[in-house]
Amino acid sequence: MKAPIDYVLHLADNALVLGQRNAEWCGHGPILEEDLALANNSLDLIGQARLLYQHAADQINGDAALAQRFAHLQGARQDGRVTEDTLAYFRDTSEFRNHTVMELPHHGPLVGYAVSERDYAVTIARNFLVSALMVLVWDRLQASKDAQLAGIAAKSLKEVRYHLQHAGDWLVRFGDGTEESHRRAQAAVDHLLPFCEAFWQPGPAERAAAQDGTGVDITALRDDWNTLVNETLAEATLTRHDQPHQGYVAQGHVGVHSEHLGFLLAEMQSLARAHPTAVW
């Protein structure tokens, strides 16, 4: 049994977009060890994305109706077959199904002509909030009725557990550190938490996957996620100011993205699009 294609792409896009974001620290890390840590984190995420895209590509190539749907992609081969690269490099912004929180830049909201600077607190807070979700998701997906997806889940779980530990440790250090690090960590958490509300409002593909047993019922993970998040925030002396179910809920996972994804994809995809037949 295979998971719905849009569900696999949702998981793959989450991993790829966050992996690409974190890779922006490569060569710019606040300290050498963290530069390496983020590069390793990206390597894991992009590796997970590859496995998921390959799984999606296998399904597309084996199903005439699906093949038709993706045949327009520039990177598709003459015979209409797609690869992991086609799905990563040749889909446009509105075709991506990642959560909005993955694509946000490494800083809080800006006003007017404010100059942006990467803020490591935002990077760490996001990795923490997302990893806390993904340990729960991958854990449940080990029992997916899609055997390949279950295999990917078992691999990814081990990796994301390490990411959670890394980000959680730093969040505690920042929150319980200096006045400045506390202020920045609190601002990062305040900025990102509202975007996490989208986790609990699954799109059609997530609902379909939960129903046929290939996916997880994400809404059932909310209490566990809150436990993980609240415990670490308390240890970090940080406060939760988010109020569930109020205001706008981010829609990236159903294809309505922030202005930031387009820039991220432009940078990531430009080489492959300029040289669609290149091999490396």
Place this chain on the structure above:
Amino acid sequence: MTEASLQAVAQAVAHLADPEIPVISLGELGILREVREGGDGVPEVVITPTYSGCPAMGQIEDDIVAALRAAGLPGRVVTQLSPAWTTDWMSEAAKEKLRAYGIAPPQCGSQPASQAGVLQFSRHAAKPVDVPCPQCGSHHTTQSAPFGSTACKALYRCLDCLEPFDYFKPY
């Protein structure tokens, strides 16, 4: 296909080493899972990735194909994910080779994927493990960084002989 021809394939790839850790064979590392007959009668060499993004996997696949071609044998490489690779598959002999090469081998068993519940595990960070220095054997060591030169290693430092060293993470 005969048992003998499968054995010939197994033999042709048995000596291949991990590209990053040349002292340890793919079999000892647990990456090389089996040699079997494919549905169409072509021998298949089954490998499993250590980490999802391990950049050595492409090289390993190329090495296997090259070894088969050099031996004039048919065959292809199949990547299999399940069950997920774990350092528990590493033999004691392999761990000793790692240590002699200067990489501290994984110290305890890997954490089972979700035995006690993933929530329980994630809430309580693993206790720091006692990693003896591969150079001088001292247990007086400390972690410099949780991420090291490759996805599978962390960076440690010996507080007695003062040498930095790689630690192969239990996984």
